[in-house]
Amino acid sequence: MKRSNAPIFWALFGAGGMLSALVGAMLVLITGIAAPLGIGLPGDVLSHANVLDFVHNWAGKLILFAVITLFLWHAAHRIFHTLHDLGIHAGWTARILCYGSALAGTIASCVLLMQIA
Amino acid sequence: MSARKPYRRPMAGWWKKNPYFVEYMVHEGTALFVAAYALILLAGLFALARGEAAWNAFAAFLRSPPSLLLHGVLLLGFLYHTWTWFNIMPRTLPPIIISGERIKPATITRAGLAASALASVALYLIARIAA
Numbered sequence: 001m002k003r004s005n006a007p008i009f010w011a012l013f014g015a016g017g018m019l020s021a022l023v024g025a026m027l028v029l030i031t032g033i034a035a036p037l038g039i040g041l042p043g044d045v046l047s048h049a050n051v052l053d054f055v056h057n058w059a060g061k062l063i064l065f066a067v068i069t070l071f072l073w074h075a076a077h078r079i080f081h082t083l084h085d086l087g088i089h090a091g092w093t094a095r096i097l098c099y100g101s102a103l104a105g106t107i108a109s110c111v112l113l114m115q116i117a
Numbered sequence: 118m119s120a121r122k123p124y125r126r127p128m129a130g131w132w133k134k135n136p137y138f139v140e141y142m143v144h145e146g147t148a149l150f151v152a153a154y155a156l157i158l159l160a161g162l163f164a165l166a167r168g169e170a171a172w173n174a175f176a177a178f179l180r181s182p183p184s185l186l187l188h189g190v191l192l193l194g195f196l197y198h199t200w201t202w203f204n205i206m207p208r209t210l211p212p213i214i215i216s217g218e219r220i221k222p223a224t225i226t227r228a229g230l231a232a233s234a235l236a237s238v239a240l241y242l243i244a245r246i247a248a
Binding site (some may be wrong): 016017018020021022023024025026027028029030031032033035036037040041042045046047048050051052054055064067068069071072074075076078079081082085087105108109112113115116 | 141146148154155156158159166173176179185187188189191195198229232244
């Protein structure tokens with residue numbers, strides 16, 4: 001019997017769902033509200049030099065890669081399965097659109113992170 | 118071409134008729150928020166790779182009222198995702214049995230929410246110290 005590839009997508013869904021449930025709200029609060037407004041964090045935290053320092057660090061790269069890609073795979077998997085509930089046939093078109101976008105985002109973040117050396 | 122037109126029960130909007138399924142659709146919908154936030158981060162990375170001017174434009178966007186409003190909405194979506202993720206967790210985990218007794222669903226949910234609160238506080242402190 002051919003091995004199913006479903007566990008891989010479910011694992012990525014679970015990992016992204018867990019990561020976003022644990023720290024997603026705080027990430028949005030930090031990068032989208034606290035840092036831009038300088039509330040609770042230094043006002044220059046979003047300066048070019050600061051952010052570049054963060055991304056130059058391998059730990060910073062790893063954090064960004066994990067957050068971006070796992071969030072994308074989590075969302076792609078969930079949207080793919082919900083399309084069926086909305087009466088949209090979850091066939092190959094939907095599969096390629098959903099998982100293809102996540103894959104494109106994964107490649108893009110990998111290339112960008114390597115470019116910012 | 119077949120002339121047959123078998124009857125298909127209309128299913129459009131089926132989930133709107135039952136609050137349980139409405140909640141199901143809303144919690145599935147949090148995926149859109151998660152995807153949007155990942156794309157914002159990716160856009161920031163793209164700006165950073167293009168140089169200082171592009172990054173400054175992105176940072177200025179983050180400080181603009183539309184972005185702050187968007188992130189406020191995203192924050193609500195993520196908070197709902199956190200709640201629903203751990204609320205469903207007792208049904209997605211295999212049964213955990215400790216000293217002959219199965220762990221109660223409410224215990225799993227509470228432990229998950231506590232872990233999230235702890236991880237969030239830790240993340241904020243790390244961000245504050247590192248910044």
